[in-house]
Amino acid sequence: MWLKRRPVFVIIFNMKIEVVNVTHIFYRGTPLERIALRDIDLTIEEGECLLVAGNTGSGKSTLLQIIAGLIEPTGGQVLYDGRQRKGYEVRKHIGIAFQYPEDQFFAETVFDEIAFAVRNFYPDEDPVPFVKRAMEFVGLNFDEFKDRVPFFLSGGEKRRVAIASVIVHEPDVLMLDEPLVGLDREGKGDLLRVIEKWKKLKRTVVIISHDIETVIKHVDRVVFLENGRKIFDGSREDFLREIDVHYLTTRLRTMRRLLLSGEDPFSMGDEELIDRVYRI
Numbered sequence: 036m037w038l039k040r041r042p043v044f045v046i047i048f049n050m051k052i053e054v055v056n057v058t059h060i061f062y063r064g065t066p067l068e069r070i071a072l073r074d075i076d077l078t079i080e081e082g083e084c085l086l087v088a089g090n091t092g093s094g095k096s097t098l099l100q101i102i103a104g105l106i107e108p109t110g111g112q113v114l115y116d117g118r119q120r121k122g123y124e125v126r127k128h129i130g131i132a133f134q135y136p137e138d139q140f141f142a143e144t145v146f147d148e149i150a151f152a153v154r155n156f157y158p159d160e161d162p163v164p165f166v167k168r169a170m171e172f173v174g175l176n177f178d179e180f181k182d183r184v185p186f187f188l189s190g191g192e193k194r195r196v197a198i199a200s201v202i203v204h205e206p207d208v209l210m211l212d213e214p215l216v217g218l219d220r221e222g223k224g225d226l227l228r229v230i231e232k233w234k235k236l237k238r239t240v241v242i243i244s245h246d247i248e249t250v251i252k253h254v255d256r257v258v259f260l261e262n263g264r265k266i267f268d269g270s271r272e273d274f275l276r277e278i279d280v281h282y283l284t285t286r287l288r289t290m291r292r293l294l295l296s297g298e299d300p301f302s303m304g305d306e307e308l309i310d311r312v313y314r315i
């Protein structure tokens with residue numbers, strides 16, 4: 036279903052996304068032609084938390100941008116609740132944060148930065164309650180931060196402002212392209228807590244990350260791309276069991292061994308897991 040006006044966060048509302056036979060070729064028919072995606076089929080169920088992984092240039096960002104309605108694929112289609120939608124309509128319902136989203140800050144205050152999407156999608160609404168809810172959601176105090184200059188915040192605060200600005204209009208789906216990159220341990224922890232909160236709303240989240248070992252604990256499912264093709268699509272457990280160990284770090288290999296020996300590496304705390312990494 037598709038709502039005209041977004042409800043507040045307490046109302047659970049989601050949608051199924053179907054990527055059907057999507058191919059994308061940049062600069063088709065020119066000497067610069069580049070095939071970014073080849074024959075991708077992918078269904079993202081309502082409320083799922085999905086990790087899209089793969090080497091550099093494997094097509095992850097292109098896939099997210101196509102799903103978010105920012106790029107029209109050169110082949111295939113994307114269905115939302117079984118229907119094709121116009122780009123503007125899709126963007127209203129899918130919030131996407133790009134890599135280093137704070138590089139795209141443009142406003143002079145945190146409030147104006149975050150309020151932008153509400154003013155764009157719901158010009159008749161008062162943005163204040165939306166901005167307050169979004170800031171509270173990412174753990175930023177409204178009174179303390181609303182008049183601050185976004186460029187002068189810490190790295191972790193900037194990233195949270197960026198996430199607030201993509202969820203402020205209360206989309207159904209959140210897409211994060213490398214959300215942890217450039218953050219210190221504390222910043223990563225804060226961001227993972229925001230993702231966990233979003234999951235509790237039973238809303239869909241799609242994350243691109245090279246840091247599979249940090250993110251895997253927080254996702255339900257993994258899609259792995261290679262040269263624009265989907266080479267794996269399954270649960271995080273199946274990912275560890277089946278993916279070519281060549282792609283896995285020592286920590287992921289340890290998680291794999293624990294899983295294969297009947298233990299649950301996802302319920303282990305970081306300390307315990309690191310201890311096991313050194314023991315194996």
Ligand SMILES: Nc1ncnc2c1ncn2[C@@H]1O[C@H](COP(=O)(O)OP(=O)(O)OP(=O)(O)O)[C@@H](O)[C@H]1O
Nearest residue numbers: 061069070071089090091092093094095096097098
């Ligand atoms: N705007 C563009 N114009 C031309 N080619 C592009 C464009 N964007 C991406 N590509 C090419 O498409 C392919 C897939 O790129 P994409 O950014 O989707 O990969 P990725 O898996 O997200 O990479 P990374 O992990 O480095 O971010 C690459 O070969 C890339 O060079």
